[in-house]
Amino acid sequence: MVLLPIDYANDFKNLLNIKAEKAMKTIQIHEKDNVLVALTDIQKGEVIDHQGTKIETKQHIPSKHKLTIHDIKAGGLVIMYGVVVGKTQTFLEKGSLITTSNIIHETSGFGKRNKQLQWKVPDIEKFRNRTFKGYHRADGQVGTANYWLVIPLVFCENRNVEVIRQAFEEELGFGKSNPYKNMVHQMKELYLQGDLGAIDSLHMDQIASSLENRLFNNIDGIKFLTHQGGCGGTRQDSESLCALFAGYIHNPNVAGATVLSLGCQNAQFEILQEKLKILTTENAKPIIFLEQQKEGTESHMLSQAIKKTFLAMADTNKIERKSSPLEKLTIGLECGGSDGFSGISANPAVGHVSDMIVTLGGKTMLSEFPELCGVEQELINRCVEDQTADKFAHLMQSYANAALSVGSGFDMNPSPGNIKDGLITDAIKSAGAAKKGGTSPITDVLDYTEYATKPGLNLLCTPGNDVESTTAMAGSGANIILFTTGLGTPTGNPIAPVIKISTNTALAKKMPDIIDVDTGGIITGEKTIENCGEEILEYIIQVASGEIKTKADRLRQDDFIPWKRGVSL
Template sequence: MMNRAITINDTDNVAVALTDLSKGEVIRINDEDFTLTENIQAKHKIAIKDFRKGDEIYMYGVIVGMTNQAVGKGEPITTQNVEHRASSYELEQKKQVSWTPPDVSKWKDKTFNGYHRSDGQVGTANYWLVFPLVFCENRNVEVIKKTFEKALGLEKQVQYESYLNSLVDQYKSNGAQISDMGLTPMPEVPENIPDNPELFENVDGIRFLTHDGGCGGVRQDSETLCRLLAGYVNNPNVAGATVLSLGCQNAEVQIFEDALKKINPEFDKPVIILDQQNTGTEQELIAKAIKETFLGLIEANKIKREPAPLSKLTIGLECGGSDGFSGISANPAIGYTSDLLVALGGTVILSEFPELCGVEQELINRAVHKSSAEKFIKLMRAYEKAAENVGSGFDMNPSPGNIKDGLITDAMKSAGAAKKGGSSPVNDILDYTEYATNPGLNLLCTPGNDVESTTGLAGSGANIILFTTGLGTPTGNPVTSVIKVSSNSQLVQRMPDIIDVNTGPVIEGEKTIEVMGGEILDQVIRVASGETVTKAMQLRQYDFIPWKRGVSL
């Protein structure tokens, strides 16, 4: 039978409602009966002791808030009676690292079929990239995109054309009197929208990136953009790239080339760099870009999928549109997947530093190297100070949607978000655009903004991204498949077109975290082998937003 409310850790002094609860109802939590003083929605928190003003709230075994008034046992925890509070952290408090890996006997001999690169990386896909170093070239990239998509049969289907035509016909006949009667049913999204050109069966697609950077602003942002784009080209899912430069921008070709060499001194993928001011007319530039890109596709098509060990997987971890169940079902489930992959010799990247607020000491304690712990502390404190300097702070990270669905403080949100990283030792700390080269768990400094963070994960080498959500979000990535994991079954019923995996059975008491985490790893292997296309890729959710290192939470 499904529990009605639970505590997550033995030290917690609040419980989580797993279903809607009514005022006056008596519920049993940890062998004690509680009479509810108000209606409490599923995902929200219940006091399981009497609190005085100024008492600390514990969830997941850490401080997640502080009461600003007295709160009685059985009362709901809300934004009116609780405010943000998080534990302090210091390097001097660091403890010895210890970890017992999970049993991986089921997966130790499994492989995935991927694209082997000369540097030892293995891609889960095989894309050709086309992008500008500066926004001035965005229009030329769009022209090249339309040309290739039309010539190679990759034009996106106009799903809603017939629907709009029916509205136009009604308006012509009846003026503003438009109803749904007699309208063509809304079309279903096809399971596999063609992405790879038939002419090149081993090329999974051509990805066209545009952005608003590369000039203006501060020079550091242009340099960061060059490093990010270099990471994308070095990503194992990319076979090669066509790069457009105007010629006079801050994001100079030399900076981009230097960034590539720094990431990978042995880099040998084909990269076509075209400078408009040196090439001549726009027509000449575009014609040359099309020809060189076509020749690049011919070479990329010569690479075929071959078996690779699971240790060649680099999994990025992300959450967005989180709810009060995310930290109980979806996040710990992919956390267990993370531990399995680390035990198999793979690489995991946990991002979103604003959503590690309050769990810093735990991560410091898990750091294998003292230098990594020091770097983590430096990045966290610099990030938080930058937010405070503009009148913000990590405490302002939860969105209205998060709060509405039970995540009322940043520390509460963070304690659940950190569960994505499992329990393995932290092997390395990466600043934004630094490339993951050490197996095991890596922490990557990105904002909590979904697209900025997933953009950063792919730039640091993730060849698959696991993305948890409780409210639903359409985020994807151009070169890395994003597997969307729902925290609850209701979301899957409401938005089946965006969800790949449902961890709702954990909430419903039908599956354990361990069983769910193993199933997610099996799904990762299928996606990595090209056997399954994620919903984000089916919908062509190719989101790309570079972080400008301003304050973005």
């Protein structure tokens, strides 16, 4: 493998040039790149002027895809974002389209940390004295929301959790009627009237859905973390599950929890308590614990759970939002349904937000380790300590080896949707995904379920799976999650508000029910990365203060999937 020098600062400088050249059809992200990104569809035979060099396209180049700047021999390296992202399978003429048939995944190697770390601190004057209205916890953390949790330690209790959900949500005003159920009711009425032709004219926006009418105005909801674990499986998986639950209870967006146990499973309440003690020893939050095999009848346990939970929530309702500095924010950085624009619009805009939050004294969290493949050296060089850099390298190598041991690999990460929209190799996807972490120093590296405690950018070991990753970030302390998407991903989290950010305006217009912020103006030249970053931070402050509900919250996208790292026994 060839090791290339990396300078991500140039990427941001080149991306800023889009605004100055609105007529651009392509962009070279880094000066070392030997491919261009198509900002719009380019026809076969069209001539592109790149820095005085004429490039005639050999095929139709779809928007978001890449074409070669010059000839590349068979076996040659493809460079994008200044790093190796692939190796050619055949000779590629200047102006050729990059496809899965002519290049394969390839990355440069990584080694020890280069201690000469340089970082240009962003301008934060607009936000230096800004605050948000959050829920202050006894341990000093500040929540952007106030939730009560109901947690089953084992999947056997999922049914009981569902009974509690049905008992609480509508009566407390946290639920709303199913508009699709109302739609079926109207279709039923039309059928009985013999008017089947009217069914096609029904529109969802004409179908009523009841709005929330909360009993407890200072509680944002009661959330239910059902899952399929806790019983059979390795002891390590059960401990990991308990550690994840401990992180959720400790998260500043949570006031307390009701925990249901069967009694005979691997995931015991004592393990959960031990994991909580690691996170905090004082000012513990209230936890209601009920074990079915001790309580007796199901009805007795459920009535006890419901009564105790109601009284605890009534007490929780006494907490009110108060002013807090932005340094109390812990922002998760996620991408899903990525496209060829992710790495040049939404992700770098989120990276600018990350740099601003870090400068303000807050914490940010970059996860999805399979999507950091190929940019390891750049991240290693940004670590503030050798020990942190070594931990990251070890986690990346261990994860890669584990994937290979089951006949897979990071090179298999891009989905069909990713590939269709220009992310041909995992390295291309990873180089763009890493932009969410901005350019700031990395203060800590966390394994799965470890809690973020150090201000600055943290790297968190998670899968690339969207829900497993967002689930993990909330368990590690994220009180808001930024989620970029180019294709549209309907994902949320039970306790951490998820802000969806589109890479392109076409998506924002097509799926306005899931997109909160559009960064497509970066592609058209109407906005800069800084413009969009500041717009996102303004939106964060409103969400953190309870002034705006994210689209994911409105749609009740409470996705929760623990990462099962072991095997079933």
